[in-house]
Amino acid sequence: MSRLLCIGFLLSLILTVTLASTGDQRPQYRNCVSDCSDKYCPTELQLCLRATFWTCQQNCQYHCMQEITRQAIQNGEEVHQYHGKWPFHRLFGIQEPASVIFSMLNGWMHYKYLPVIQKQIPSSYPLKKLYIAWCIIGINTWVWSTVFHIRDFPLTEKLDYFSAGFGILYSLYYAIIRLFYVRNALIIKGLTAVFALMFLAHVSYLSFVRFDYGYNMLACIIIGSIQTNLWLWWSILQYTPWGDKQRRPYAWLAGFSVIAISCAMALEVFDFPPWFGVIDAHSLWHATTIPLVAVWYTFLLKDTSYELTLGNVRGSNKRMA
Secondary structure (H helix, E strand, C coil): CHHHHHHHHHHHHHHHHHHCCCHHHCHHHHHHHHHHHHHHCCCCCCHHHHHCCCCHHHHHHHHHHHHHHHHHHHCCCCCCCECCECCCCCECCECCHHHHHHHHHHHHHHHHHHHHHHHHCCCCCCCHHHHHHHHHHHHHHHHHHHHHHHCCCHHHHHHHHHHHHHHHHHHHHHHHHHHCCCCCHHHHHHHHHHHHHHHHHHHHHHHHHCCCHHHHHHHHHHHHHHHHHHHHHHHHHCCCCCCCCCCCCCCHHHHHHHHHHHHHHHHHHHCCCCECCCECHHHHHHHHHHHHHHHHHHHHHHHHHHHHHHCCCCCCCCCCC
């Protein structure tokens, strides 16, 4: 519980920083945008800006933000956020180029391991379909992260949040099935129905009642923490006298992976103006998860191989092994 509260506190700081955007409230910025809009709008923008749905006024906002930021850096003054974001240098209309590149690389890692999972895990293994689904869900999650960082709109924001939430919920779903050897078809159907209803209720609330950032973050924290603690506890058990008799020498990979991902998320707490107008804490978070994807798939493949060696293609079992 203390770990959950700690994570909640850290992420609440992230939310505060994200929402406390001061730059767009300053008269200097507002006057600049107003003058630019009166002078240049409407006008036809470059093709790359039209392709990424920039408007003339948004283009004015970008140039004013960049000019004010340039002057602030030159004078040694504070760099402000604008409309909830740091003043990134755009590239061909892309708002956050670094986060886009790192999101694409994360998605590519899932795509890379999809044929590996399909080829190396035999069809007889009960969890093969779950792992294939995890690859596809991972690809989907990072596709929408890429789209969101290209251009931040209400729709792309929701698709990014919902995809990430679905991935977190699914990771808990298959963790329960793997760690507790759930093989009974009726129990799996019931578990699937419960998780599907949870996700539908979550999306429905955010879509039709209120898009509550705090609630969405808290829900992700709780589900993610449960999943993390399950894998961590299982990993520790493998190296204690109370663990399963069949020790798994690769178990540390699971514990290392979930802890490393939690630490990567904590990078957001150290929020700072982007280096060279490109690299910020959020993009570094996405960068650090790229190699961790490979670590996790290495664990899944080793675990599958070991389970098949032991003949653990068995029915429902309540123990964690």
